[in-house]
Amino acid sequence: MTGLAQLLPLLNEALWHGFAVFLRVAAITSMLPAFGEQTVPARIKLVLALAFTLIVAPAVVPYQMPIDFGDVTLFIFTEVLAGLALGIGIRLFILALQTAGTIAAHSTSLSQVFGGAGVDPMPAMGYILIIGGLALAVMTGLHVKAAELVILSYDFMPMGRFTAGSVLSEWGVAQVARAFTLAFTLAAPFIILSVLYNVALGAINKAMPQLMVAFVGAPVITAGGLFLLLVSSPLILSVWVAAMDTFLANPFGPIP
Template sequence: MEFGLADLEQLVAQALLPLFRIASVLMTMPMIGTQLVPVRIRLGLALAMTAVLFPVLPVVPEYDGLSGQVWVLIAEQIVIGTVIGFTLHILMETFAVGGQLIANQMGLGFASMTDPANGTSVVVLGQFYLMMVMLLFLAMDGHLVIFEILAMSFEVLPIGDALPLSNLYRIALAGGWLFSAGMLMALPAITSLLVVNFAFGIMTKAAPQLNIFAIGFPFTMVLGIFIVWASLTGFGSQYAGFAEAVLELIGNVIREAGRGG
């Protein structure tokens, strides 16, 4: 069996196209795709995953390495990988939005810090929720599910099939789900704090001589912290529901794109 330089070049060229899709997922997904993980480590993980998946992937057609079609295929793989990684951010940012809403209601909207992963300023409560979500994501093997979806994408959406624009539009519409899910998560705490604010308003109307603002702000803050602590008992099941919805969205987009192709 002869294996020449031309065969080696073709093998490398066929492995590069799956590498672009896998690397795009690792560069954009939460935790692995953050600034805390060096680019070299992410690239090494992408090369390792490509080496593991390449023998079981569908046969990649042969293309001329200098043709414009190859550049189009590379762009398509980057888009598909970015869509998978970006959709995961929707899950994480849902809890950041919910934490922002709760913090504003309890008077902690000014207590913000820099998120070391994304380099943005978020409220402390939102960062607390983000840390819990990331730990739960790893504890529930969410990263393994994403890698399974990534491997499945090569079966239902092989290299050469483009992701339809309708599927990209569906991902864009998922941004509305982000805010609705964040509001759903924060609704119990917001409702409880709203009742407390109504009670202070009634007290202010009934006894104007009382300095309600002096005790209302710290009382609302302490009560908000207690409500957040009490709501942690059902946080796991709430996260599991949101994670299932997001992972199902990713799977459905890939499957529908494969059927459409």
């Protein structure tokens, strides 16, 4: 009984520490690419959050449990907000890939092919890029990098402390700007192809007004878009993974 009495305080501290880490980890896991997708069952997400908690908790300095109920509520809200902020920052890279696929599809007249065949309606090019990007991210150790990110986040966003609203809003705006910049960069080959196609089509129409250039050019732009997707996908995905790795390594660092 004496040994049990001595063990109970340690057990309470361990449970509280695990719960405190779980709050932030669960919020990040719900937004994490591949692990937090809408198609992943909630039970699997819960198991993944618990697994990440077991990995991260030993590397985090324990936080003293608040006594007052209001302090506990504020602590829970603070940790969930910190996790959601980081999770949304990672999720923006999926948005960038989705936006790049949409831009590429619209540029090559392929935006209506299987456009609404999933949870988030998007062109087929977007699905191809997202599935390829998720597979590549997991293959390159996304789970390990995510655990390192959570551990690193406690240096910038300590437990139980609110980040200043001005700092968080400025950081969020910068991440959104980077996501759209990255999306346009990834879709740049398709935009260039679209411009060249329309210029050539206009020149042909000017030289031969009787020719139905739209019927002649439609198969060309479709075939060219598919061929360009085949050729440029490895480079697009490698650039995307490198950008996400940079964010995971230092989410609050300067944007390259």
